[in-house]
Amino acid sequence: MVLRPGWFPEYSPAEQLVFDEVKAIIEANYRQYGFAHIQTPAVEPNTVLLAKNGEDAGKQIFWLYGLAQGKDDAKDYALHFDLTVPFARYVLDWENVLTFPFKRYQIQPVRRGERSQRGRFKEFWQSDIDVIWQDTEKWVIGKNLYYDAEILVVIAKTLHEIVAKFLDNKPFTVHINNRYLLAWFFSQFDEKVIPQLYNLLDKYYKISFDVFQKELALLVSSADVAKIVSFVQTTFDRLDPNLVDNDVYRKGYQEVQEVLRFVDGLNQENKYSIIWDPCIIRGLDYYTGTVYETLFDDDFALGSISSGGRYENLTGYINPKKSHYSGVGWSIWLSRMVYLILETMKPEHTTQTEYLFVHFPETIKDVLMLANIFINEGKNVEVYPSAEKLGKQFAYADKKWIPHVVILGEGEKILHRYKIKNMKTGEEREVGL
Amino acid sequence: MVLRPGWFPEYSPAEQLVFDEVKAIIEANYRQYGFAHIQTPAVEPNTVLLAKNGEDAGKQIFWLYGLAQGKDDAKDYALHFDLTVPFARYVLDWENVLTFPFKRYQIQPVRRGERSQRGRFKEFWQSDIDVIWQDTEKWVIGKNLYYDAEILVVIAKTLHEIVAKFLDNKPFTVHINNRYLLAWFFSQFDEKVIPQLYNLLDKYYKISFDVFQKELALLVSSADVAKIVSFVQTTFDRLDPNLVDNDVYRKGYQEVQEVLRFVDGLNQENKYSIIWDPCIIRGLDYYTGTVYETLFDDDFALGSISSGGRYENLTGYINPKKSHYSGVGWSIWLSRMVYLILETMKPEHTTQTEYLFVHFPETIKDVLMLANIFINEGKNVEVYPSAEKLGKQFAYADKKWIPHVVILGEGEKILHRYKIKNMKTGEEREVGL
Numbered sequence: 001m002v003l004r005p006g007w008f009p010e011y012s013p014a015e016q017l018v019f020d021e022v023k024a025i026i027e028a029n030y031r032q033y034g035f036a037h038i039q040t041p042a043v044e045p046n047t048v049l050l051a052k053n054g055e056d057a058g059k060q061i062f063w064l065y066g067l068a069q070g071k072d073d074a075k076d077y078a079l080h081f082d083l084t085v086p087f088a089r090y091v092l093d094w095e096n097v098l099t100f101p102f103k104r105y106q107i108q109p110v111r112r113g114e115r116s117q118r119g120r121f122k123e124f125w126q127s128d129i130d131v132i133w134q135d136t137e138k139w140v141i142g143k144n145l146y147y148d149a150e151i152l153v154v155i156a157k158t159l160h161e162i163v164a165k166f167l168d169n170k171p172f173t174v175h176i177n178n179r180y181l182l183a184w185f186f187s188q189f190d191e192k193v194i195p196q197l198y199n200l201l202d203k204y205y206k207i208s209f210d211v212f213q214k215e216l217a218l219l220v221s222s223a224d225v226a227k228i229v230s231f232v233q234t235t236f237d238r239l240d241p242n243l244v245d246n247d248v249y250r251k252g253y254q255e256v257q258e259v260l261r262f263v264d265g266l267n268q269e270n271k272y273s274i275i276w277d278p279c280i281i282r283g284l285d286y287y288t289g290t291v292y293e294t295l296f297d298d299d300f301a302l303g304s305i306s307s308g309g310r311y312e313n314l315t316g317y318i319n320p321k322k323s324h325y326s327g328v329g330w331s332i333w334l335s336r337m338v339y340l341i342l343e344t345m346k347p348e349h350t351t352q353t354e355y356l357f358v359h360f361p362e363t364i365k366d367v368l369m370l371a372n373i374f375i376n377e378g379k380n381v382e383v384y385p386s387a388e389k390l391g392k393q394f395a396y397a398d399k400k401w402i403p404h405v406v407i408l409g410e411g412e413k414i415l416h417r418y419k420i421k422n423m424k425t426g427e428e429r430e431v432g433l
Numbered sequence: 434m435v436l437r438p439g440w441f442p443e444y445s446p447a448e449q450l451v452f453d454e455v456k457a458i459i460e461a462n463y464r465q466y467g468f469a470h471i472q473t474p475a476v477e478p479n480t481v482l483l484a485k486n487g488e489d490a491g492k493q494i495f496w497l498y499g500l501a502q503g504k505d506d507a508k509d510y511a512l513h514f515d516l517t518v519p520f521a522r523y524v525l526d527w528e529n530v531l532t533f534p535f536k537r538y539q540i541q542p543v544r545r546g547e548r549s550q551r552g553r554f555k556e557f558w559q560s561d562i563d564v565i566w567q568d569t570e571k572w573v574i575g576k577n578l579y580y581d582a583e584i585l586v587v588i589a590k591t592l593h594e595i596v597a598k599f600l601d602n603k604p605f606t607v608h609i610n611n612r613y614l615l616a617w618f619f620s621q622f623d624e625k626v627i628p629q630l631y632n633l634l635d636k637y638y639k640i641s642f643d644v645f646q647k648e649l650a651l652l653v654s655s656a657d658v659a660k661i662v663s664f665v666q667t668t669f670d671r672l673d674p675n676l677v678d679n680d681v682y683r684k685g686y687q688e689v690q691e692v693l694r695f696v697d698g699l700n701q702e703n704k705y706s707i708i709w710d711p712c713i714i715r716g717l718d719y720y721t722g723t724v725y726e727t728l729f730d731d732d733f734a735l736g737s738i739s740s741g742g743r744y745e746n747l748t749g750y751i752n753p754k755k756s757h758y759s760g761v762g763w764s765i766w767l768s769r770m771v772y773l774i775l776e777t778m779k780p781e782h783t784t785q786t787e788y789l790f791v792h793f794p795e796t797i798k799d800v801l802m803l804a805n806i807f808i809n810e811g812k813n814v815e816v817y818p819s820a821e822k823l824g825k826q827f828a829y830a831d832k833k834w835i836p837h838v839v840i841l842g843e844g845e846k847i848l849h850r851y852k853i854k855n856m857k858t859g860e861e862r863e864v865g866l
Contacts, residue, residue: 003481003522003751005510008474010523012530013537016470032808034786034815037449041441041556042475042512042544048436064495064512066546077438079475079497089436090443097445099783099832101818104446111475113499123474131818146792146818265801318436350532353467359579368698375465382467385534385564385579399532 007122009335014347019338022162023107026127026332029158030105033150035129038104040086042111043077048089051317060112079111083128084329088315091132091325101133101144101327107334121335129154130329132314142255143326148290148310149262151330152176155306156272158332159294166341171297172305175277176259178290179309180252181239182281185231187248193219197228204232204279205300236260236276255289273297288312292330302340306332349401352380355420356397357406359384367408370418370433374406397423408433440555442768447780452771455595456540459560459765462591463538466583468562471537473519475544476510481522484750493545512544516561517762521748524565524758534566534577534760540767554768562587563762565747575688576759581723581743582695584763585609588739589705591765592727599774604730605738608710609692611723612742613685615714618664620681626652630661637665637712638733669693669709688722706730721745725763735773739765782834785813788853789830790839792817800841803851803866807839830856841866 004010011019031037043064050058062079080086083106091098107127114120131147156174163170186194200215207215216225236256243249256276263274282291287309294306308330315325357371367383374381382402384393397405408418416433437443444452464470476497483491495512513519516539524531540560547553564580589607596603619627633648640648649658669689676682689709696707715724720742727739741763748758790804800816807814815835817826830838841851849866 002526003478004474004526005476005478008476008510010473010526011471012527013469013471016472019472020470031785032811032813034784034813036446036784037453038444038446039449039452040443041437042542043438043441043556045436045438060499062497062499065498066493066495077441093435093437093443094445099829103815109475123476144818146816150816262797262801265798266805268802268805351467351469352464364695365698368695369701372699372701378465380465380467382536383579383583385577385583396532 005122007120009121009123011338013350015338015342017349017352018166018341018345018347019334022166022338022341023125023127023334025161025165026158026334027105027107029154029161030127030129033103033154035103035105035154038087038090038106039108040080040083040090040106042079044080044086044089045077046075048318049078049080049085052085060114062111062113081112082110083108083126083331084130084314087128087130087132088318088325092315092319092322095323101131101147103129103131105129124333124335125338126331127334128329128331130327132325132327132329135313135324135326142251142258144328145255145258145290146262147328148255148259149266151308151328152259152263152274152292153266153272155292155294155308155330155332156267156274159306160272162337167344170299171273172294173273173275173297175275175280175293175295176256176290177277177280177282177292178252178256179287180248180289181256181278182252184243184246184249184252185278188227189220189224198281201232201279202281202283205295206303232278234278259290282307282309286311290328304333305337305340306330351382351400351402353382353400353402354380355382355404355406356393356402357381357383358390358393358408359387360409361387362410363408363413366413366433367406370406370408394423438555440553442554442556444771446783448771448775450782450785451599451774451778451780452767455599455771455774456558456560456767458594458598459591459767460538460540462587462594463560463562466536466587468536468538468587471520471523471539472541473513473516473523473539475512477513477519477522478510479508481751482511482513482518485518493547495544495546514545515543516541516559516764517563517747520561520563520565521751521758525748525752525755528756534564534580536562536564538562557766557768558771559764560767561762561764563760565758565760565762568746568757568759575684575691577761578688578691578723579695580761581688581692582699584741584761585692585696585707585725586699586705588725588727588741588763588765589700589707592739593705595770600777603732604706605727606706606708606730608708608713608726608728609689609723610710610713610725611685611689612720613681613722614689614711615685617676617679617682617685618711621660622653622657631714634665634712635714635716638728639736665711667711692723715740715742719744723761737766738770738773739763784815784833784835786815786833786835787813788815788837788839789826789833789835790814790816791823791826791841792820793842794820795843796841796846799846799866800839803839803841827856 049061060081064078065075087106109123109125111123113122129151133144152174159172163172186197189197196219204212213225216228239253241253280291280293289310291309292307293304295304296302310328312326313324314327315322355374357367371381371383384396394405403423405421405423406418407421412418417430418433420429420431482494493514497511498508520539542556542558544556546555562584566577585607592605596605619630622630629652637645646658649661672686674686713724713726722743724742725740726737728737729735743761745759746757747760748755788807790800804814804816817829827838836856838854838856839851840854845851850863851866853862853864
């Protein structure tokens with residue numbers, strides 16, 4: 001029987017090594033593009049957590065209470081359910097210290113008290129990057145569009161390295177769209193069915209094309225079905241760039257065009273598959289310009305492994321009187337990636353130890369001196385703790401997949417040598433002391 | 434006004450870089466000695482959290498409640514207040530998977546609902562290492578004593594690297610003692626005053642020697658004061674190794690001797706200051722053999738920055754019917770170390786970016802290609818997001834302490850060159866494209 005609370009996952013040491021490697025790839029890439037690391041406490045004030053979607057958010061929040069603090073103190077805050085709300089609060093708390101545009105990354109677990117289901121945990125890790133800037137005007141169309149492209153390429157590069165290492169180069173594509181383009185296209189239909197059309201589009205990759213068409217027919221006329229089907233199947237270069245008399249269309253078209261131009265600059269070897277995709281929606285309230293999702297080409301059913309978009313006035317709902325901040329952000333679903341990887345592989349290594357030093361009482365001082373030399377050279381080392389039978393000491397190395405055993409007994413010491421045994425091949429090599 | 438909850442600290446991006454570097458030093462050292470990384474959820478079952486010190490622990494726990502889970506589900510678990518209880522539970526949950534002796538490290542925040550005071554936070558980071566093994570007999574004196582020494586040297590090496598980097602080599606000493614030796618010495622006094630004597634000894638480094646003597650005189654006769662003062666001022670080599678008729682004494686003496694012998698082997702260059710110190714107690718219940726504390730030689734008042742010891746039957750209080758596990762463990766107070774460092778320095782760098790690429794609309798494709806080359810070489814790079822006036826782009830580099838700016842405008846492009854400006858010296862260097 002497992003003692004820990006259900007749906008709060010944890011890893012075996014071997015699985016943790018995989019998690020750590022995936023996390024290290026993400027961090028290295030975020031850092032390389034100048035994103036600064038921040039961490040926020042596990043809790044936020046309730047006023048902040050509930051400022052935006054009070055009732056909805058309230059349902060999934062883990063609230064706190066405690067004895068020592070007095071009821072009221074502990075009840076003022078609760079566990080964060082994402083990393084975006086804490087980031088918005090962080091920007092307000094530190095705005096006099098930060099340099100804008102401020103690029104941050106944040107990799108932390110979040111907690112949601114949802115009724116759990118397969119792959120949906122009550123605690124899971126997110127890894128977000130965002131760029132945020134102060135808007136003196138309320139909202140400048142197309143400001144800092146370079147970041148829309150940069151973030152997209154950072155994510156593509158990061159996922160590329162993860163799938164190369166752990167998922168046999170499983171092919172994936174970054175799908176990009178723009179909320180203005182969507183707004184322009186759907187403005188030709190009855191306002192009342194637009195939310196339903198959005199919802200249907202959002203399911204596009206999870207249902208068959210047949211079902212998509214049938215559900216569409218329940219919402220609009222057959223002529224409109226044809227129009228929508230034609231739209232979702234078109235490519236960006238077949239859109240008409242000259243619909244300049246429509247403001248909303250022009251904003252969307254120009255934003256996508258500009259983002260793709262920057263993407264080209266950063267992806268000149270065409271290493272990453274990045275396409276414009278009219279089916280990408282990304283929820284209804286939050287995003288205002290570019291939106292993204294990332295899908296495995298051979299596994300749409302899994303859903304997005306990373307997504308994001310551009311948003312207006314991040315901090316306004318917390319404190320409407322303060323500066324406006326707008327930005328663009330993205331998250332890799334770290335726990336979901338690791339879950340996927342661990343479904344397809346069973347990690348064997350439980351340690352990063354490279355050398356196990358055998359313990360002999362009569363030469364232990366020399367053994368420890370030699371181990372120290374290895375450590376000073378940056379190698380990962382263990383010394384067996386006591387002079388048990390050699391078989392037992394070797395069995396420990398075997399069980400933990402330690403690749404080399406170093407032997408310095410009395411025989412070796414007399415000859416001013418030690419032996420290194422390769423545990424895979426069984427080969428022994430003698431080295432001078 | 435700061436929005437985040439009081440006593441839940443967070444760092445500015447510049448301070449976070451310091452935290453990350455300290456954490457990286459700790460992790461690298463733990464890994465080098467073969468300690469495997471584990472992480473546990475933020476919560477543990479209440480039955481586990483309260484199994485040992487029910488009432489005391491209960492006062493400082495942050496309990497959870499939630500709406501979606503139903504009262505009972507969420508109320509079954511609470512936030513962990515240390516990393517030892519989660520580790521004990523982890524060992525029971527994974528015992529069939531682990532190889533023993535199992536060496537683990539764990540670096541995570543913990544939460545305590547204490548009334549806060551200077552330097553005592555409601556959320557803070559610990560970084561623990563432990564070695565644990567199964568005891569078929571109930572408790573074997575001196576088993577795996579090598580680990581008592583190894584852990585001590587890992588901590589000394591780690592702290593040595595931290596103070597070398599951030600605290601101007603502030604001198605520190607690892608103080609080691611043994612609970613058997615203490616038990617032997619204090620068994621000659623009245624049983625009723627022993628707890629008070631222990632408490633007084635525990636304050637030894639926080640009060641003056643005069644006060645120590647005066648408080649001692651309130652507890653024991655003047656002859657006994659002299660005896661105790663002589664004991665606390667003695668060194669290990671002046672203890673009599675021949676009190677072999679006393680079992681408790683012999684255990685303690687031999688354990689210290691053996692640990693120091695291993696320490697000598699691992700510390701042959703005498704890099705670290707490690708002494709036997711009869712004043713080290715480390716609380717009353719928990720530890721059974723070796724105990725340690727680490728003090729700055731010039732700042733005893735600060736208290737221990739890292740401490741630990743050997744304990745018997747870690748998991749027994751959670752499930753008395755399961756296997757016995759005993760071990761030795763240590764923690765570096767990560768948040769306290771960083772607090773101390775940030776008291777003595779004001780970090781300037783807010784980013785690890787090495788090169789800022791200036792944005793020119795007419796050459797942006799070349800600029801991005803060049804930035805990509807830098808990235809492929811492993812350098813940390815930012816591209817300024819838009820073609821603002823050069824002064825503004827340079828000001829951004831200045832503010833963020835980015836050391837180099839790369840300039841590839843039309844003039845440079847025609848000459849198949851780009852320029853790198855060193856922001857510190859003002860020097861410009863031309864490089865062929």
